[in-house]
Amino acid sequence: MRGSLVCVEAPEEPADRTDHTHHTDGTGSGDALLPPRVEAAPDGDVRAYWKARERQHVRDVYAGVRIKKFxxxxxxxxxxxxxxxxxxxxxxxxxxxxxxxxxxxxxxxxxxxxxxxxxxxxxxxxxxxxxxxxxxxxxxxxxxxxxxxxxxxxxxxxxxxxxxxxxxxxxxxxxxxxxxxxxxxxxxxxxxxxxxxxxxxxxxxxxxxxxxxxxxxxxxxxxxxxxxxxxxxxxxxxxxxxxxxxxxxxxxxxxxxxxxxxx
CATH class of the missing domain: 3.40.50.150 (Vaccinia Virus protein VP39)
Structure with missing residues (x-):
């Protein structure tokens, strides 16, 4: 499953956290609460990129609440x-x-x-x-x-x-x-x-x-x-x-x- 993508992703967070609502003070400190980064680049492996995106999406949030959707x-x-x-x-x-x-x-x-x-x-x-x-x-x-x-x-x-x-x-x-x-x-x-x-x-x-x-x-x-x-x-x-x-x-x-x- 080859294609035109390669991924570079941040380390995964722990699978379980007690705080599933997040707030930022507007100073940039909320960046740590963004989902892990996945980067696409030419001449890479599509399957690896897909897997990275799948791991990323379970760490995503909407309005500070976990959402877990692509x-x-x-x-x-x-x-x-x-x-x-x-x-x-x-x-x-x-x-x-x-x-x-x-x-x-x-x-x-x-x-x-x-x-x-x-x-x-x-x-x-x-x-x-x-x-x-x-x-x-x-x-x-x-x-x-x-x-x-x-x-x-x-x-x-x-x-x-x-x-x-x-x-x-x-x-x-x-x-x-x-x-x-x-x-x-x-x-x-x-x-x-x-x-x-x-x-x-x-x-x-x-x-x-x-x-x-x-x-x-x-x-x-x-x-x-x-x-x-x-x-x-x-x-x-x-x-x-x-x-x-x-x-x-x-x-x-x-x-x-x-x-x-x-x-």
Missing amino acids: PEDLRMMEHLMWLSRSQVVVELGTHFGGSALWFRDRLRALAGYGRVPRDVRVVTLDLRQDKARAALSAADPSYEDGITLLEGDITDPDTARRARAAFPAGARCMVVEDTLHTYDTTAAALRNFAPLVPVGGFFLVEDGIVDVPELRPPGMPGGVLPAVRDWLAGPDGAGFRQRRDLERYGLTCHPGGWLERVR
């Missing part, structure tokens, strides 16, 4: 929110809440351009929300104005019904699945939450890289792409199509996971 994937999500006129994002897997803040702010931008109504909302689910609640409160004490934290198991159909109950009336939504990245959790997320997506809307299954041997992060068992394949082949997935053409930026953590409802 900028290229975030940009495509923003495109799809605009195209589908999504007023709500349903996020499966909250972690510390950085992506929930990012989704909320992008939805607010869409509302500012008149693309969607101003009553936007992110409904983000996890088994426990203690860490996210603390991190979001530190970043934005009024986060509940646009973000609903739900606790529940995505394998339980009632969890999807509770998520739907938090939508503004008539709202269109996009679903982003970012849970355990196993066959069973991916299949359950598709089965229970895909019905929330309207025609012309999108369901993003994250981290199909767990099924790409050259890119699989350590300790990830896989099963995401087989679950997507089996679901699309069954009656529940018949109204969706897989949009590999949306992998437009050359780097994505979600190969095969961009799904559009077409009927």
Whole structure:
């Protein structure tokens, strides 16, 4: 896997930290809280560059809260929110809440351009929300104005019904699945939450890289792409199509996971 890139990256930070919200005083001291540096140069190894970017993205933050997503994937999500006129994002897997803040702010931008109504909302689910609640409160004490934290198991159909109950009336939504990245959790997320997506809307299954041997992060068992394949082949997935053409930026953590409802 050769190409025109080579990487130089900063040493990795410890995998676990107790402070997942960061603040800077504007003097430059906040630079230490930026993600590790990755440099691209000609005539290098694309696989090594990709691996460096994958390690980098788990150290990234948004509004001072850990986000753990490739900028290229975030940009495509923003495109799809605009195209589908999504007023709500349903996020499966909250972690510390950085992506929930990012989704909320992008939805607010869409509302500012008149693309969607101003009553936007992110409904983000996890088994426990203690860490996210603390991190979001530190970043934005009024986060509940646009973000609903739900606790529940995505394998339980009632969890999807509770998520739907938090939508503004008539709202269109996009679903982003970012849970355990196993066959069973991916299949359950598709089965229970895909019905929330309207025609012309999108369901993003994250981290199909767990099924790409050259890119699989350590300790990830896989099963995401087989679950997507089996679901699309069954009656529940018949109204969706897989949009590999949306992998437009050359780097994505979600190969095969961009799904559009077409009927």
